[in-house]
Amino acid sequence: VGGRDPQVIRAREERAVRARGMTVVYAVMLSIALLLAIQFLLLMVAVEGFVAGRAALLVPSALGSGVCFLAACRLVGYLSAPRTRGS
């Protein structure tokens, strides 16, 4: 429907671009949520290690948590960066 009307074609293209953009936004949000879940698991491991006196667990879990945080920052930066339409 709409044939070769340039306005209809442009509107379809804009919708497609917006849909792609939203997919990227949801993918980023899901990735950050997964990273957060991993961080909470690491935090639980660290708390249990701390109360049980297993100090060897603390530094690796903090490093893992730091890596997750950096990845989350990178994803937020990617989402916040200004980009040209359609890219």
Next chain:
Amino acid sequence: MSPTPAWKEDFPVSWVDDHFVTRREFTKSLALVSCAAFGANGALVALGAWERGRRAEKTEPRKIEGAGRLPVGGSMVFEYPGPGDVCLLVRLEPDRFVAFGQKCTHLGCPVLYRAETRRLHCPCHEGYFDAEDGKVVSGPPPRPLPRVNLERRGDELWAVAILR
């Protein structure tokens, strides 16, 4: 009279607009939560290092008050090497005492002495330790209890060292 009240002209932000959160803002708040989780992990590392440093300090012998009044098969708590480090003294026989750190090596719950089985029991996750040497008999604890070395000085009982 103007249809819009004066306060609305001064603060033209509507309730709905004020509470509207964009996906980007929400994502940024997720990153803040991630930062907080990382901070909490870092704080635990710092606390662990502080705790290790405190343990490494030289411990002074300390007299255990009231040990002589303890009945055979009885137990009492005392603090060693420092305030807040709770240990459990057990009188196994008239002339035989043993003492261990009271924190279970699983998740830090206080252990209790069970005279009928001669075992130390952690009620949180059903961990059992041998009262003779503090070794794990059953349950989830991964290591023996830290043992306190005791010394008799006349009629007094002194804690002289803790072996972790």
